[in-house]
Ligand SMILES: [Zn+2]
Ligand SMILES: [Zn+2]
């Protein structure tokens with residue numbers, strides 16, 4: 118109901134106010150435009166997890182250490198934990214693994230990247246290859262004439 122609200126509906130980078138920022142820090146919960154990502158990451162006072170805007174909120178933060186990302190999973194407690202948790206007494210002698218979902222998504226992402234790469238490189242490669250025989254036949258025609 119606040120009229121000022123709708124006027125500011127467009128999302129802006131939290132650092133420089135560029136509209137429609139494409140990145141997001143999942144730890145600081147701030148929106149970032151591409152040029153500001155580097156600026157933001159250079160703040161070493163805490164950890165950052167910059168993701169694309171669509172993927173915001175997908176990072177699991179440690180409930181005990183809010184500035185830490187849970188990159189590990191405790192099998193015994195079946196909870197996501199962070200590196201600090203691992204070194205704490207609580208999970209001593211517990212079996213700790215890399216977050217499984219994280220591993221598979223990474224693998225899938227690599228696969229996807231490869232496919233993208235093939236799609237972009239291959240057509241060019243194919244045109245180059247298919248142009249070759251044409252050149253040869255042309256040359257032959259010329260010599261026959
Ligand atoms: Zn910015
Ligand atoms: Zn951050």
Ligand SMILES: [Zn+2]
Pocket residue numbers: 179180181182185198199200201202
């Ligand atoms: Zn933790």
Ligand SMILES: [Zn+2]
Pocket residue numbers: 191192193194195207208211
């Ligand atoms: Zn545990």
